[in-house]
Amino acid sequence: MGKIEGVLPNAGLGLRIEVQPRMNVRLDFGRNFANDQSLFYFNMTEAF
Secondary structure (H helix, E strand, O other), rough: OOOOOOOOOEEEEEEEEEOOOOOEEEEEEEOOOOOEEEEEEEOOOOOO
C-alpha cells in the first residue's frame, strides 16, 4: 500500500449573500488543525 505524505487536515464554512444582482458578499472561515490556525475572509466578488 502507498504512503500519503503532505496531507494537512482542514475544514471551512462559507456564507454568500446576494446584495444586488451579480454582486455577492462572501464570508469564509477556514481552520487548519495541523498548525492550529484559523483564517477569516471577506470579499465582494464572485468566486465562479
